[in-house]
Amino acid sequence: MRLILEVWRQESPRVPGRLEAYEITDAREEMSLLELLDRLNHQLVEENQEPVAFESDCREGICGTCGIDVNGVPHGPENNVPACGQHVRSFADGDTVRIEPFRAAGFPIIRDLIVDRTGLDRIIQAGGTVAVDAGTATDADTLLVTHEQAEAALDFAACIGCGACVSACPNGAAYLFTGAKLQHLALMPHGKMERGKRARSMIAQMEHEFGPCSQIGECALACPAGVPLSAIATLNKERLRALLRRKDN
Amino acid sequence: MSSPTPAPPDRDPIPQAARPATTPPPWPQTWILKVIMAVTGSIFVAFLLFHLAGNLKVFLGAEDFNHYAEWLRTLLNPLIPGSGFLWAFRGVMVASLVLHVYSGTTIWLRARRARGVHARKFLLRRIGSRTMFWTGLIILCFIVFHILDLTMGKVVAAPGFDPGDPYSNLIHSFSRPPVAIFYGLTMALIAVHISHGIWSVVNDLGGTGKRLRNVVFAVAGLIALVVVCGNLAIPVAVQAGILTVG
Ligand code: HEM
Ligand code: FES
Numbered sequence: 001m002r003l004i005l006e007v008w009r010q011e012s013p014r015v016p017g018r019l020e021a022y023e024i025t026d027a028r029e030e031m032s033l034l035e036l037l038d039r040l041n042h043q044l045v046e047e048n049q050e051p052v053a054f055e056s057d058c059r060e061g062i063c064g065t066c067g068i069d070v071n072g073v074p075h076g077p078e079n080n081v082p083a084c085g086q087h088v089r090s091f092a093d094g095d096t097v098r099i100e101p102f103r104a105a106g107f108p109i110i111r112d113l114i115v116d117r118t119g120l121d122r123i124i125q126a127g128g129t130v131a132v133d134a135g136t137a138t139d140a141d142t143l144l145v146t147h148e149q150a151e152a153a154l155d156f157a158a159c160i161g162c163g164a165c166v167s168a169c170p171n172g173a174a175y176l177f178t179g180a181k182l183q184h185l186a187l188m189p190h191g192k193m194e195r196g197k198r199a200r201s202m203i204a205q206m207e208h209e210f211g212p213c214s215q216i217g218e219c220a221l222a223c224p225a226g227v228p229l230s231a232i233a234t235l236n237k238e239r240l241r242a243l244l245r246r247k248d249n
Numbered sequence: 250m251s252s253p254t255p256a257p258p259d260r261d262p263i264p265q266a267a268r269p270a271t272t273p274p275p276w277p278q279t280w281i282l283k284v285i286m287a288v289t290g291s292i293f294v295a296f297l298l299f300h301l302a303g304n305l306k307v308f309l310g311a312e313d314f315n316h317y318a319e320w321l322r323t324l325l326n327p328l329i330p331g332s333g334f335l336w337a338f339r340g341v342m343v344a345s346l347v348l349h350v351y352s353g354t355t356i357w358l359r360a361r362r363a364r365g366v367h368a369r370k371f372l373l374r375r376i377g378s379r380t381m382f383w384t385g386l387i388i389l390c391f392i393v394f395h396i397l398d399l400t401m402g403k404v405v406a407a408p409g410f411d412p413g414d415p416y417s418n419l420i421h422s423f424s425r426p427p428v429a430i431f432y433g434l435t436m437a438l439i440a441v442h443i444s445h446g447i448w449s450v451v452n453d454l455g456g457t458g459k460r461l462r463n464v465v466f467a468v469a470g471l472i473a474l475v476v477v478c479g480n481l482a483i484p485v486a487v488q489a490g491i492l493t494v495g
Contacts, residue, residue, distance in 0.1 A: 072370045105365035170372075170379060172363030183457075207274040211363025212283070212356045215449045216378040218369075230457045237455025239280045 001027040001088065004096040005040060007052055010109050013116075017109065019098065029089040033076055034059060034066060036088055037099070037113075053112040059084040061224060064160030067167070068113050069100040074164035074222040082162060082224035102167035106174065106209045117163045119209040120177060124161075126205035127198035128181045130190040143189045153187035156180040156234075158225040165219035165227075166210060174210035176219040178202055179231030182238045197248040199238035279359060282352040287453035289345040289352075290446050294472065296342065297443070301479045307492060308482075311416040318415040350389065357382040377445035384442040391435040398422055420487055420494045429484035436480045444473035 003024045010017030022040055031039065034056050041051035057065040066083040070076040076086030091097055099113065107115040145153075157180075165176035182199060185191025191198075213232050220229035303321070306314045325334040372379070397403050399418055402410030407421035407428075423429050447469035456462055486492045 100367070103365055103367040103369070105363050107365075170364055170369040170375075171360035172365060173360075203280060204274045204278065207279055211360045212279040213452070214356065214360060214378050214381065215445070215452050216375050218372070218375065230459070230462060233452040233455055233457045233462070236280055236283060236453050237457055240284065240455055 001029065001091075001093050003027045003036070003088070003091060003094075005036070006096060006098040007040070007113070008100040008109075009052070009112055010101075011111065013108055013110060017112075019100075021096075027088050029087065031088045032059070033068070033070065033083050033086045033088070033099075053114050055114050056084060061085045062160060064162035064224075067102050067115070067117075067162045067164060069098075069103055069167060071098050072100075074102060074167040075162075075224060079221045080224055080226050082160070082164075085224070102163055104163075104166045104169070104172040104210075106166060106172055106211075107163060115163075117161075120161055120163055120166075120174065122209070123174065123178055123202055123205050124181065127194070127200075127202040128185070130185065130188075131194060132190055145189065149187055153184050156184035156187075156227060156231060159184075159223075159227050160225050162224060164222040164224060168218040168222035169211065169213075170216060170218065171211040171214055173213045173219075174206050175213040175232040175235050176223060176227055176229070178206045179234040180227045183231055183234040186234075186238060193249050195238070195249055196242035196245055199242040203235060203239050275359065277355075279356065282356055283449075283453040285348050285352045286356070287450045289349040290443075291450055292341070292345050293349070294443055294447060297439070297476050298472070301476055304483060305479060307416065307419060308486070311414075311494075314416045314419075315414060346389075346392070350385070353382060353385055377441050381442060381445060384438045387435060387438050388442060391431070394431070398428070417494050419483075420492055423484045423487035426488065429488050432484050433481055436477045440473035440477035443476065444469050447472060 005022045005024060006019045007022060008017050009020050022043070024036065024039055024043070027036055027039065034054070037052060037054055044051045054068060055065050057063040059066070061082045061084060064082070067075070068083050070083070070086070075081060075083045077090045078086055101107070101109050101113045101115045102117075106119045107117055110116050159177060159180040161177070163174075163177070166172060166174050169175075182202065185198060186195050213235070215232065217229055219232070220227065303317055306317050322332050322335055329337075394405055397405045399406070399415070399422060402412060402418065407418065407425060409421060410418055423432065448466055451462060451465040456465065483492070
């Protein structure tokens, strides 16, 4: 299969980037998009050119490291699938595929397709944790959680932190990400103890670097973990709850 | 002699913008603005439905309609004398409008900044949400026009405006095709604005329940449809000669 790849090349955060076109003549349908980039890099190295810098780790949809915009859509044409799980079979022979880094003001480009997503880490640092003495593992049934509650929390804990929601959002907002963490922890007994405090600090931190939500809904379509769109409502729910309750929990 | 050296280059590979925030978050915080939007927007939607019910009295004839207009002016008499209630109501509407426009514009500006320089491609399936600011702006122009035309009878009003005869004022105004068309188009834009707006309200006030969200999503479309169809019937009827003076 023949594909034209238009890839974003940028040497450093401080120089302007550009799209460059490369031809791949031996793409195969079963290749993932990351394997397609691997193929391109082999070719570039053989031609003594600089390979394209991109991130990946698990390549099975659990780590959230991969992240590219494909034809203007985070991760690629299939909804709710990470780039490592998207395949060349989504394209036809001879297609031009535009591959760019995640796009948002909160994600400055480091090099080529690699962006700085530490803005999301800072949101987690602001309260996406539970302040318990971990010590040695306690008995599994010390804190009882029903099966239904665990399942509900897991829907939101599923977030792999890739940042696709931010890139998908025309407002550059991180509501799905932040809301998922707030909802996940609000449903668990450990998390409940700091529910109000967490909402205040995580939301304040989020507002430093990311945009406002206008209920556009693109985030939930892009999310490779399938976090439900209701996470964006969780954000204001938790914040209003903290406002009215005026307590840390 | 040493020559002045330029400021040392910023060697940090992470751009300034991406380092930990040391400034306070934007003020007022977006979540506050969103709650303001939701409350004022809901007030407007309630008003629109109330206004529609009143407007449709035009089909009952001049007497009914003018009687209703008079009733509005003297509402809650004698508890609140004169047009007291009407003015209090107008005060609430103006305050809501100022807050709504201020919050909406601030959110829109913040969104543009956070999006970055690489604009997202225009998505037709999200047209309502992407155009809230522009539909809002046209609605704002319409509100000014509408008040000048039918409440105050100034500048844009049809000739022969009579403050005591709202029915005739309405018919005369809508007999002008450009006014009827402008009115109709604005109603369509209001429908687009509120169908996304009502859906936004449930999100901004923290509605996370599955059933609630589905119901509001459907109700939003239904209210938008009712508002546009109901209000459109009036200029159409005037232009078709069904509603006439006398
Ligand atoms: C009949 C008049 C109007 C009605 C019924 C109305 C209704 C609404 C509602 C219900 C919302 C959703 C609020 C929320 O976020 O929860 C909204 C949002 C919005 N309105 Fe209005 N509105 C009106 C006039 C205006 C005007 C005059 C503007 C002027 C610029 C405006 C600009 C906006 C904007 C920009 C948003 C979106 C905010 C966001 O991105 O979340 N609206 N409107
Ligand atoms: S590489 Fe781990 S999710 Fe794609």
